[in-house]
Every structure is written in C-alpha cells, then in structure tokens.
Amino acid sequence: MPVLPALVRPSVVARVTLLNLVANGLIVVTGGAVRLTGSGLGCPTWPQCTDGSITPTPELAGHGLIEFGNRLLTFALVVAAVATVAAVFASVRRDLRRLAVLSLLGIPAQALLGGVTVLTGLNPWTVAAHFLLSMALVALATVLWLRSREPGVGRLLVRRPLAALGVGIAATVAAVLVLGTVVTGSGPHSGDPGAGRTGFDPELVSQLHADVVFLLVGLTSALLVGLYATDAPGRARRAARDLLVVELAQGVVGYLQYFTGLPALLVLAHMAGAVLITVSAARLVWAARGPASELPVDGDTGVLRTAGHTAGLRTAPRPGAVPGPR
Numbered sequence: 151m152p153v154l155p156a157l158v159r160p161s162v163v164a165r166v167t168l169l170n171l172v173a174n175g176l177i178v179v180t181g182g183a184v185r186l187t188g189s190g191l192g193c194p195t196w197p198q199c200t201d202g203s204i205t206p207t208p209e210l211a212g213h214g215l216i217e218f219g220n221r222l223l224t225f226a227l228v229v230a231a232v233a234t235v236a237a238v239f240a241s242v243r244r245d246l247r248r249l250a251v252l253s254l255l256g257i258p259a260q261a262l263l264g265g266v267t268v269l270t271g272l273n274p275w276t277v278a279a280h281f282l283l284s285m286a287l288v289a290l291a292t293v294l295w296l297r298s299r300e301p302g303v304g305r306l307l308v309r310r311p312l313a314a315l316g317v318g319i320a321a322t323v324a325a326v327l328v329l330g331t332v333v334t335g336s337g338p339h340s341g342d343p344g345a346g347r348t349g350f351d352p353e354l355v356s357q358l359h360a361d362v363v364f365l366l367v368g369l370t371s372a373l374l375v376g377l378y379a380t381d382a383p384g385r386a387r388r389a390a391r392d393l394l395v396v397e398l399a400q401g402v403v404g405y406l407q408y409f410t411g412l413p414a415l416l417v418l419a420h421m422a423g424a425v426l427i428t429v430s431a432a433r434l435v436w437a438a439r440g441p442a443s444e445l446p447v448d449g450d451t452g453v454l455r456t457a458g459h460t461a462g463l464r465t466a467p468r469p470g471a472v473p474g475p476r
Contacts, residue, residue, distance in 0.1 A: 164298045167234055169233070170230045178285070179421060182422075184341065188213065190268075191342040245302055246294060263276065278328075311376075320431045320434065323366060326359070360404070367397050389436075389437035390434060
C-alpha cells in the first residue's frame with residue numbers, strides 16, 4: 151500500500167504547536183483580568199450573555215464587554231487547536247496525534263466548566279477547577295510543542311533518581327497551583343461583589359501555600375545541584391535552572407502582592423508567573439529524556455552506554471528505522 155507524502159514539514163508543526171501553547175497561556179491571563187476587574191458575571195448567564203441576547207446589552211456596560219471579549223477569545227483558542235491537529239495529522243509525526251487531539255478536546259471541557267462557573271455565581275471551587283483545567287492544558291500544550299521539535303522520545307539522559315525527583319517537582323508544582331486557587335478563593339478578588347468565598351482564613355491558607363512553595367524551591371535547588379554533580383546534559387541543567395529562576399521571581403511577586411494589599415496588577419503578574427512555572431515544570435520532565443536518536447544511559451549509573459563509541463555521538467539507526475530530523 152503506497153504511503154502518502156507528508157504535507158506539512160516538521161518545522162511548521164513546531165510553529166503551530168507553539169502558537170497553540172501561547173494561546174492556552176494567554177487565555178489564562180485574560181481570564182484573570184476578567185476576575186480582577188470584577189467582570190466575572192459581566193455576562194450573568196451562559197451560553198448566552200443575557201437571557202435572550204448572545205452579546206452584552208448596554209445595561210451591562212464595561213463589565214459585560216470585558217467578559218464577552220474573553221469568551222470570544224475561546225474561538226481563537228479553538229482555531230489554534232484545530233490548526234495544531236490539522237498540522238500534526240498532515241505530517242509524519244504520528245506520535246503527536248494523541249496529544250494534539252487531547253489539546254483540542256480540552257477546549258470544550260474548559261468552556262463547559264466556565265459555563266458552570268458562571269451559572270453557579272462564581273463559586274470559588276468551580277473557579278478553582280476551571281483554572282486548574284486551564285493549567286493542565288498549558289502543560290499538555292508545552293509537552294506537545296517540545297516533542298514536536300525533536301524526532302521522538304529517547305532514553306533517559308539523567309540518573310533515574312534525578313528523573314524521579316523531576317517528576318516529584320512537577321507534582322509539587324501541581325500542589326502549589328491547587329493551594330494557590332484556595333488562597334484566591336479565600337481572598338478579596340472574587341470576580342463579582344456577590345460571589346461567595348471559601349470561608350477559610352486567608353492568612354492561614356496563604357502561609358500553607360508559602361510553605362509548599364519553599365518546599366518546591368528546595369527540591370528544585372537539590373535537583374539542580376544533583377544534575378551538575380553528575381554532569382547531566384545541558385538541556386536538563388538548563389530546564390532545572392530556568393524553573394528555579396521562575397520560582398524565585400514568582401515568590402518575590404507573591405510576597406509583594408501579599409504585603410501591599412493584593413493590587414490587581416501584581417495579582418495578574420502572579421497569574422502569568424503561574425503559567426510560566428507550569429511551562430517550566432513540563433519542560434523539566436521532558437528534558438530528562440533525549441531525542442529518539444540519542445544514546446541511552448545506564449539506568450543505575452546514568453552513564454551513557456556507548457558500546458565502544460564515544461559518548462555524545464549518535465548511534466546507528468536500528469534496522470528498518472527511519473531517522474527523524476534533528
């Protein structure tokens with residue numbers, strides 16, 4: 151059976167998946183802007199803006215326009231996701247198809263959960279769930295983009311304990327995000343004056359959130375030291391270093407917003423920082439493995455198994471394998 155030629159080059163796939171990642175990150179930030187301007191119920195119902203009107207009415211004023219504008223951005227996100235699926239399926243990258251489809255299917259799930267959030271009057275728990283789903287889609291889009299830039303997933307490039315620590319750090323990032331939503335749900339920026347709050351003490355949950363952030367910074371620092379001590383590849387060291395830098399910057403913003411009374415601009419910057427931490431954590435896990443053409447490493451020692459070859463050189467392709475682009 152003849153094989154159809156690929157219609158889309160790998161470089162184009164990489165660009166489209168990057169666009170998908172940017173779109174997923176931006177809609178988190180714009181959603182934060184909706185909440186911080188008190189426009190969460192600018193359109194008081196869903197899927198219409200008001201009963202009998204898809205668009206905001208003059209009575210809703212600026213809040214209605216802000217909320218409706220954010221809803222319209224979902225269509226831009228759909229365009230980016232559909233373009234990603236089309237590009238992946240028209241390329242040779244069969245290994246990316248599942249990730250591309252999941253990225254697309256996450257959008258209607260995100261929209262439905264956003265509708266539930268509006269219909270429940272910005273219940274803080276549904277707001278939290280909506281945010282966390284969005285961050286999961288950011289992580290998924292990050293992995294999709296990073297994998298699109300290489301021919302496939304290869305073997306471990308770092309020692310197994312360090313790879314496991316990287317996964318643990320990603321789990322700690324998830325815990326930080328969850329606790330961050332609890333802090334938000336207990337604070338003043340509810341998205342609407344009539345929205346409910348969690349009832350937790352904001353100072354107490356903020357301290358718990360900060361404690362887990364300290365744990366995260368400590369684990370990331372330990373990983374970075376371990377990667378340098380074992381002479382791990384540069385991609386792994388850079389990923390850990392960049393994550394640590396983002397964590398420290400995010401911590402500074404967090405303390406500034408806490409001690410200055412949670413000004414809206416700093417809170418928005420903190421939300422953008424959460425997106426960057428999610429991207430960096432996904433990159434950290436990805437960086438532990440090399441491209442499909444890289445040499446494997448011994449699972450116990452973390453040393454490249456060269457079989458008589460010089461470390462760092464590519465192995466010969468397996469019989470029948472088609473080498474991917476570098």
